[in-house]
Amino acid sequence: MLSIITRYIVILFLSLYLIFSLLNRIGNNSDSEPRSFITWMSIASHSGHETENFQHSISLLPTSDPNNTSVGSAFFTSFIITSLSLLLIWLIVTLLNTLLIRSPRVVTSLAALINNTLELLSGLHVLVYGLILYIMFGVDVNSLVIMFVIGVGSNIYFDLSSEQRLFLHAILEKDYVLNARATGDSVLKHIFRPVGVFTIAQLLGSWPTVLTNAIFIEIVFQRYGIGSLLYQNIFAPGRKDMFPEVDILMYVSGIVIVSILLVSLLKELFMLQLRDDR
Amino acid sequence: MRKLLNLIQFALTICIMVLLLIALVSPSQLSPILDSEGYPIANHSISWTTPVGSDYYGIDVFQKLYIALFNNMKYAIASLISFLIFGLALGISYGFKGQENHYEYLKYYLRKRRFSVLGFKIVQNIANILLYVLQSIPVVLSVTIIIIVMQRVVPNPDLRIFFEMLFVGLFLSPKIALAIAERIENLQAEEYIRAAKGMGISRFRLIFHHILWLESRGTVILHSINLIIQAIMLEVFLSYFSYGPDAITLGNMILNDIVYLAGVFSGTDMPKSLDTIQALSPFLILLTFSLSFRWLGTKAIEMTE
Numbered sequence: 001m002l003s004i005i006t007r008y009i010v011i012l013f014l015s016l017y018l019i020f021s022l023l024n025r026i027g028n029n030s031d032s033e034p035r036s037f038i039t040w041m042s043i044a045s046h047s048g049h050e051t052e053n054f055q056h057s058i059s060l061l062p063t064s065d066p067n068n069t070s071v072g073s074a075f076f077t078s079f080i081i082t083s084l085s086l087l088l089i090w091l092i093v094t095l096l097n098t099l100l101i102r103s104p105r106v107v108t109s110l111a112a113l114i115n116n117t118l119e120l121l122s123g124l125h126v127l128v129y130g131l132i133l134y135i136m137f138g139v140d141v142n143s144l145v146i147m148f149v150i151g152v153g154s155n156i157y158f159d160l161s162s163e164q165r166l167f168l169h170a171i172l173e174k175d176y177v178l179n180a181r182a183t184g185d186s187v188l189k190h191i192f193r194p195v196g197v198f199t200i201a202q203l204l205g206s207w208p209t210v211l212t213n214a215i216f217i218e219i220v221f222q223r224y225g226i227g228s229l230l231y232q233n234i235f236a237p238g239r240k241d242m243f244p245e246v247d248i249l250m251y252v253s254g255i256v257i258v259s260i261l262l263v264s265l266l267k268e269l270f271m272l273q274l275r276d277d278r
Numbered sequence: 279m280r281k282l283l284n285l286i287q288f289a290l291t292i293c294i295m296v297l298l299l300i301a302l303v304s305p306s307q308l309s310p311i312l313d314s315e316g317y318p319i320a321n322h323s324i325s326w327t328t329p330v331g332s333d334y335y336g337i338d339v340f341q342k343l344y345i346a347l348f349n350n351m352k353y354a355i356a357s358l359i360s361f362l363i364f365g366l367a368l369g370i371s372y373g374f375k376g377q378e379n380h381y382e383y384l385k386y387y388l389r390k391r392r393f394s395v396l397g398f399k400i401v402q403n404i405a406n407i408l409l410y411v412l413q414s415i416p417v418v419l420s421v422t423i424i425i426i427v428m429q430r431v432v433p434n435p436d437l438r439i440f441f442e443m444l445f446v447g448l449f450l451s452p453k454i455a456l457a458i459a460e461r462i463e464n465l466q467a468e469e470y471i472r473a474a475k476g477m478g479i480s481r482f483r484l485i486f487h488h489i490l491w492l493e494s495r496g497t498v499i500l501h502s503i504n505l506i507i508q509a510i511m512l513e514v515f516l517s518y519f520s521y522g523p524d525a526i527t528l529g530n531m532i533l534n535d536i537v538y539l540a541g542v543f544s545g546t547d548m549p550k551s552l553d554t555i556q557a558l559s560p561f562l563i564l565l566t567f568s569l570s571f572r573w574l575g576t577k578a579i580e581m582t583e
Binding site: 010011012018116120123131136155211212215237249256260261 | 283407410411414415416417418419422423425426427504507508511514515518519520521532536539540543561564565568569572
């Protein structure tokens with residue numbers, strides 16, 4: 001376990017260093033001396049940065065200063081949107097799969113129709129949905145629609161649905177489940193742990209993909225979150241020929257990469273635990 | 279239902295292929311539709327010769343569409359080249375890592391003075407670390423950083439997009455690398471691979487013929503198709519925010535005509551029906567392309583497995 005954690009720390013350090021070395025010489029500090037990675041990290045971890053272009057400060061946690069940009073609170077919003085999108089899609093997948101496995105013929109064919117349609121729709125990229133919604137409604141789109149679009153457009157629906165269906169079919173044919181059925185015991189009690197572990201592993205595995213797509217959608221709709229920070233500093237009209245806020249980009253990169261690596265680490269530890277159990 | 283969907287997607291794939299074929303054999307320079315006196319015909323109506331009509335300058339919009347699709351495919355192929363080169367190299371390296379990368383093995387090679395093996399193992403370890411690093415950076419961040427850096431380094435937008443796409447391919451390469459690595463790890467236990475090794479087949483032939491071509495081509499095709507779709511979407515994304523190329527692309531066409539579509543849905547500034555059709559056409563191409571190429575990917579997997 002220690003070697004896995006060490007590996008993730010090394011990857012985090014190298015990823016941030018790669019981004020820092022790419023950005024450090026081109027941004028708002030082009031006139032001043034390039035800073036070292038260690039100096040930048042120590043300032044970021046203690047007090048946050050004062051930016052040169054807009055006379056405002058950046059920090060991880062929110063402060064009472066109105067000129068302060070809090071990357072942490074923006075990330076928290078993106079985190080919530082991502083998690084809710086994933087949960088929404090997982091609920092739809094679970095409902096349709098339960099219907100497909102357990103219900104009478106008419107309901108099953110209806111569920112199959114919805115499932116096929118959603119599988120087809122999940123083939124389209126999230127940006128296509130984003131553009132269509134933007135043209136139809138502008139930037140004022142309902143949050144539930146946004147979450148649904150992020151979930152479907154992330155191309156995870158097909159994987160979630162097919163893997164879950166295969167897993168449920170396999171587990172319902174296990175000997176201990178058949179035995180529980182025969183003796184009149186609760187099947188749910190027996191399949192709860194493996195299904196729970198499988199679901200958590202599936203959700204953790206899909207989370208980074210959904211986060212990326214959520215940021216894309218936040219950029220297109222200029223919604224508050226990591227995407228809106230990128231929009232204001234890079235993609236907004238008139239920003240093309242200006243020097244970007246390298247410090248903001250570094251903070252955003254740092255927090256997003258830490259979250260993705262943390263989720264991947266959790267998944268790996270989870271799978272390790274599962275293997276030990278077996 | 280499945281059969282009908284398959285049929286529709288097959289028809290869409292044929293349409294896209296025909297468009298690409300037309301783009302390949304037609305001149306890439308735009309030429310206006312002229313009347314009998316040699317003047318360009320602005321807003322020419324829809325006919326057999328001009329399926330989507332002409333624009334304000336008399337340019338055939340259908341011609342613009344297939345040139346745009348062709349340009350997008352060029353950028354996507356640039357991305358695909360780096361994706362495949364880096365992805366396959368990283369995947370093979372990661373797939374063959376085995377136990378031999380362990381510290382004790384490296385010490386053994388050092389003691390036995392087998393420096394060529396040791397050098398290979400070090401390169402392999404660096405490649406594996408690079409794979410982990412690239413995998414941890416999400417595509418939206420890599421795209422943002424690439425466009426900022428390229429904005430300063432390459433001033434020509436038409437050339438810049440090629441470099442951006444090459445780097446996007448590099449940053450996305452862990453997807454195929456991990457799939458190939460998993461395939462290699464599973465195949466190493468297969469009897470016929472062990473038999474091939476025992477018969478003295480070279481490692482090069484084993485990797486490229488037996489593992490990559492015979493066993494993994496479906497995976498490679500599927501990931502390549504996904505990358506092509508993603509590269510085309512990224513071009514649209516970049517052009518939408520004015521970071522795209524100057525050439526005619528689907529992204530630029532959407533950006534130029536988006537006001538007409540917004541007018542249709544808001545109902546405040548209703549455009550003419552010809553403008554609406556012309557504004558919708560790049561969207562339709564984008565949708566058709568996504569659906570048909572995804573279908574091609576699933577068919578590739580079905581055929582090879």
